[in-house]
Amino acid sequence: MTATDIAAIPASPILEVRNLRKSYGSTSILKGVSCTLNQGDVMCVLGGSGSGKTTLLRCIAQLERYQGGSVVVDGELMGIAAAKGGRFYRLSERQIARQRLKTGMVFQKFNLFSHMTAVQNVMEGPLHVLSVPPAEARREACRLLEWVGLGERMDHYPAQLSGGQQQRVAIARALAMKPKVMLFDEPTSALDPESVGRVLAVMKQVAATGMSMIVVTHEMGFAREVASRVVFMDHGVIAEDAPSAQFFSAPSHPRAADFLASTLGARAQTN
Amino acid sequence: MSAEIQLDDHSTIIERGRYHMVVSLVVILAFVAWLIHAFAVSDIEWKYVSHFLMVRTIMQGVAATLLMAISAMMLGIVIGLTFAIVQQSGNPVWKTVAAGYVWLFRGTPVILQLLLWFNLALVFPHIWIPGYGSVQTVQLMTPFLSALLGLGLNQGAYITEIMRSGLTSVDRGQYEACCMIGMTRLLALRRVILPQALRVVIPPLGNEFISMIKLTSLSSMIQYPEILHSAQNIYYANARVIELLLVTGFWYLTIVTVLMPVQYFLEKRINRGWSG
Numbered sequence: 123m124t125a126t127d128i129a130a131i132p133a134s135p136i137l138e139v140r141n142l143r144k145s146y147g148s149t150s151i152l153k154g155v156s157c158t159l160n161q162g163d164v165m166c167v168l169g170g171s172g173s174g175k176t177t178l179l180r181c182i183a184q185l186e187r188y189q190g191g192s193v194v195v196d197g198e199l200m201g202i203a204a205a206k207g208g209r210f211y212r213l214s215e216r217q218i219a220r221q222r223l224k225t226g227m228v229f230q231k232f233n234l235f236s237h238m239t240a241v242q243n244v245m246e247g248p249l250h251v252l253s254v255p256p257a258e259a260r261r262e263a264c265r266l267l268e269w270v271g272l273g274e275r276m277d278h279y280p281a282q283l284s285g286g287q288q289q290r291v292a293i294a295r296a297l298a299m300k301p302k303v304m305l306f307d308e309p310t311s312a313l314d315p316e317s318v319g320r321v322l323a324v325m326k327q328v329a330a331t332g333m334s335m336i337v338v339t340h341e342m343g344f345a346r347e348v349a350s351r352v353v354f355m356d357h358g359v360i361a362e363d364a365p366s367a368q369f370f371s372a373p374s375h376p377r378a379a380d381f382l383a384s385t386l387g388a389r390a391q392t393n
Numbered sequence: 394m395s396a397e398i399q400l401d402d403h404s405t406i407i408e409r410g411r412y413h414m415v416v417s418l419v420v421i422l423a424f425v426a427w428l429i430h431a432f433a434v435s436d437i438e439w440k441y442v443s444h445f446l447m448v449r450t451i452m453q454g455v456a457a458t459l460l461m462a463i464s465a466m467m468l469g470i471v472i473g474l475t476f477a478i479v480q481q482s483g484n485p486v487w488k489t490v491a492a493g494y495v496w497l498f499r500g501t502p503v504i505l506q507l508l509l510w511f512n513l514a515l516v517f518p519h520i521w522i523p524g525y526g527s528v529q530t531v532q533l534m535t536p537f538l539s540a541l542l543g544l545g546l547n548q549g550a551y552i553t554e555i556m557r558s559g560l561t562s563v564d565r566g567q568y569e570a571c572c573m574i575g576m577t578r579l580l581a582l583r584r585v586i587l588p589q590a591l592r593v594v595i596p597p598l599g600n601e602f603i604s605m606i607k608l609t610s611l612s613s614m615i616q617y618p619e620i621l622h623s624a625q626n627i628y629y630a631n632a633r634v635i636e637l638l639l640v641t642g643f644w645y646l647t648i649v650t651v652l653m654p655v656q657y658f659l660e661k662r663i664n665r666g667w668s669g
Contacts, residue, residue, distance in 0.1 A: 237585075
């Protein structure tokens with residue numbers, strides 16, 4: 123798919139978060155967060171530590187329970203269903219597992235299955251969740267691993283791979299399930315500088331296929347270059363939600379401006 | 394350089410003498426020699442030992458010991474795994490049940506549990522089995538079934554703890570990764586969590602199995618015909634007590650000796666992907 127093809131697709135929301143509220147005990151982490159991701163968009167979520175950006179991603183993925191609000195992915199209300207009298211009940215674990223097929227997730231710590239080789243990691247879901255025939259699952263897994271540049275490493279166990287290679291396997295594993303939205307939770311934070319570039323390159327490659335993506339990151343370069351939208355979070359709320367170019371050139375929220383000044387300033391000093 | 398020692402290119406470093414090792418070896422060998430001598434000149438009739446080593450009753454006892462150890466261990470593993478999974482499920486009712494089970498069965502001696510099962514008829518004269526009807530407990534609670542329940546349930550309590558530590562040793566991220574490729578809890582357990590927990594669980598399970606081999610000897614108290622019970626039956630008749638006890642000792646040692654390399658290979662196999 124080329125850039126002009128993507129531009130031709132009319133913007134329609136693939137993911138909608140409405141008034142999401144989440145707290146641990148009396149500490150509220152998300153204080154009513156709303157945002158929309160359009161089909162094919164790449165949204166980078168920025169913010170200081172403790173701003174709630176990872177929690178937002180985990181709520182979208184239904185890995186965390188939230189006390190209020192809704193997440194709709196590809197037209198489907200996630201995790202809950204309407205009951206009589208305007209109340210909602212939580213779906214069963216099995217129903218949520220099925221809904222999670224719409225979202226793929228890449229974790230900060232890779233979380234590859236350590237007792238399986240790279241190719242087994244990638245084919246595990248298609249084989250045992252989607253019931254794809256083994257030969258076909260393996261063929262597709264090999265294709266994906268080659269696509270992320272790991273054709274040579276298919277039969278290596280995670281412990282035999284570098285952090286960056288593990289993260290690329292993890293991206294292939296998520297893509298193998300053909301999700302509607304890819305969620306990245308600080309995918310390069312646990313990597314050495316050399317690996318960071320190669321993982322970001324693969325993420326750009328994923329974005330170029332027209333995949334809708336939400337990326338929680340500290341990589342300003344990536345956000346500036348690849349993101350179509352930037353969401354800046356501060357103390358559990360979205361302080362600014364703007365097109366990428368606008369956010370980096372003229373952030374409207376003072377906290378966002380401070381954040382940009384400190385992170386980009388630090389970057390400029392080290393360079 | 395303040396050190397006064399001078400090392401030139403030709404200096405070599407000599408290891409410390411190992412005289413203390415030689416001395417201790419001599420002492421130990423002397424003790425073993427004395428022990429062997431004591432046994433050799435005692436009243437033990439060694440020809441009885443070698444005669445009874447392979448006698449039919451004893452061989453049946455060996456088979457019964459192995460059968461019981463394996464059956465009780467399997468029962469223990471099934472129970473232990475179930476309770477460990479249940480404890481992790483977060484259901485408070487089942488958590489309490491599992492904790493109560495572990496408390497009760499670890500808190501009382503195995504021999505007492507065996508005797509209680511064997512004498513269950515004193516509490517429940519009749520037991521109703523679904524699809525079969527009422528049976529007399531005396532007939533149902535054979536030595537085999539009593540020993541199996543006694544040893545298996547007791548073992549299950551210990552294995553619950555082992556399995557629980559195995560399950561908690563697997564990083565939570567592994568489970569979350571399973572969730573994100575659409576797995577249900579049970580599928581994640583079967584495909585990812587348990588295979589990884591095995592790595593942690595196999596060594597202590599091997600130890601438990603070796604203990605179980607020896608624990609089966611307690612079931613001689615409730616007439617289960619394992620090695621010790623068979624040997625006792627023989628020496629009640631011929632009064633060759635020490636000879637027959639040595640025979641049982643030989644068989645327990647043999648079984649355990651054979652099992653140890655098996656455990657080693659299992660551990661090697663399960664460690665794939667970690668040792669690099």
